[in-house]
Amino acid sequence: MHDRPAALFAMNPENLPLLFPPPVLDRIVQLVRIDTEMVVQDFTRPAAAVALAEAEFLITGWGCPRLDESVLDAAPRLRAVLHAAGSIRGLVTEACWERGLIVSSAVHANALPVAEYTLAVILLAGKDVFALRERYQREPVYPPVLDLINQGNNGRRIGIIGASRVGRRVLELLRPFDLRVSLHDPYVDEAEAAALGARLLPLDELLRTSQIVSLHAPEIPATYRMLDRERLALIPDGAVLINTSRGSLIDPVALTEELISGRIGAVLDVTEPEPLPGDSPLHHLSNVFLTPHIAGSVGNELARLGGTVVAELEHLTAGRPPSHQVRRTDLTHVA
Known part of the structure; x- marks a missing residue:
C-alpha cells in the first residue's frame, strides 16, 4: 500500500518495545509506512534526515530531540507529532505552532x-x-x-x-x-x-x-x-x-x-x-x-501510551481529528 503516509519513530530506542509491543506495532504498520528498525535520537544522521524529509507523522517518546526550526525545516511534509508520553513542554517549540502542526499527547493515558x-x-x-x-x-x-x-x-x-x-x-x-x-x-x-x-x-x-x-x-x-x-x-x-x-x-x-x-x-x-x-x-x-518516580506509566502500563498513539493515527489517517490534541493555549495551565 504505497499510498500510506510515511512516519518515523523518534525516542530512546530502549523504550520502543515497551511502548509498542508486537500487537500494537502491527497496527501502526498497517496504517503508515514506517521502518520499525529505525528509532531516531539524532535527526542530523544521514539515514534519519532522509526519513524525516518524507515523514508526515512523527511518533515521539522520551528521548526525542527538541523539535526546533532546524528539525522542522528538514521535515517539509510533517503534519502531526504524536507523543507517546505525557508533557510535550520539553519537545514542542514555538516553531511547531507557527508551522500549524497537529500535536497529540498520551498524557490522559499516563x-x-x-x-x-x-x-x-x-x-x-x-x-x-x-x-x-x-x-x-x-x-x-x-x-x-x-x-x-x-x-x-x-x-x-x-x-x-x-x-x-x-x-x-x-x-x-x-x-x-x-x-x-x-x-x-x-x-x-x-x-x-x-x-x-x-x-x-x-x-x-x-x-x-x-x-x-x-x-x-x-x-x-x-x-x-x-x-x-x-x-x-x-x-x-x-x-x-x-x-x-x-x-x-x-x-x-x-x-x-x-x-x-x-x-x-x-x-x-x-x-x-x-x-x-x-x-x-x-x-x-x-x-x-x-518512591523513584514510578507513579506514572511503567512496565506493562507503557503499552497503554502506545495504544493511544495508534488510536490517534487511526483518526488522522481516516481524515478525522485526534482525540487528544494539545493546543498552544493549553500550555498556560497544563503540563
Whole structure:
C-alpha cells in the first residue's frame, strides 16, 4: 500500500518495545509506512534526515530531540507529532505552532496509573500504614487500640490540589469511599467541583482543613513553589502530603525542615532535586515514604501510551481529528 503516509519513530530506542509491543506495532504498520528498525535520537544522521524529509507523522517518546526550526525545516511534509508520553513542554517549540502542526499527547493515558498510585497511598496513609510499619519493625507487638484512635478512612478529609487530568482521575477513584474531599483549582468553579465530587476551597483553607493533601497541579511558572514555607506551615500536625506531580511545586528546604521536625509526613514520588542525593535526610525519616518516580506509566502500563498513539493515527489517517490534541493555549495551565 504505497499510498500510506510515511512516519518515523523518534525516542530512546530502549523504550520502543515497551511502548509498542508486537500487537500494537502491527497496527501502526498497517496504517503508515514506517521502518520499525529505525528509532531516531539524532535527526542530523544521514539515514534519519532522509526519513524525516518524507515523514508526515512523527511518533515521539522520551528521548526525542527538541523539535526546533532546524528539525522542522528538514521535515517539509510533517503534519502531526504524536507523543507517546505525557508533557510535550520539553519537545514542542514555538516553531511547531507557527508551522500549524497537529500535536497529540498520551498524557490522559499516563494519568490513570498516577491516579491509581495516589488512591493507594491515600488509603494507606489514612490507616497510618507508613508510620506503623516503621514502628512495627522496631517493636514487633500489636499496638494498643488507643494508639490507633486517629487512624482510619471513615470521613477522613482529603485535599486535592489541581483538577488536572490526574487530579480528575483521582477524584473519580475516590468517589466510592467514605471520605470528605476538597479541591483547589483556579480554573474550576463550585458547580464543576461538586460534579467532580469535591468541595471547592481556596488553597490556604484546603491546606488548613485536610488530613491528607495530594498535589496534582501542572509544572508551570504560576505553580513554582506554590507550597512554600508559609503554606506548608498551614498543614495540620500529623497530616500527610503526597506529591506525584513535580518537585518544583514545593519549597524543598522548607519541606525537609517540616519533615525532619516530624510535624507532618509525606509520600513523595517526585522530589527536587531528582533523584535526591544519597545524604538527604529524607532517605532515613520514618515519616517519609519515597518512591523513584514510578507513579506514572511503567512496565506493562507503557503499552497503554502506545495504544493511544495508534488510536490517534487511526483518526488522522481516516481524515478525522485526534482525540487528544494539545493546543498552544493549553500550555498556560497544563503540563
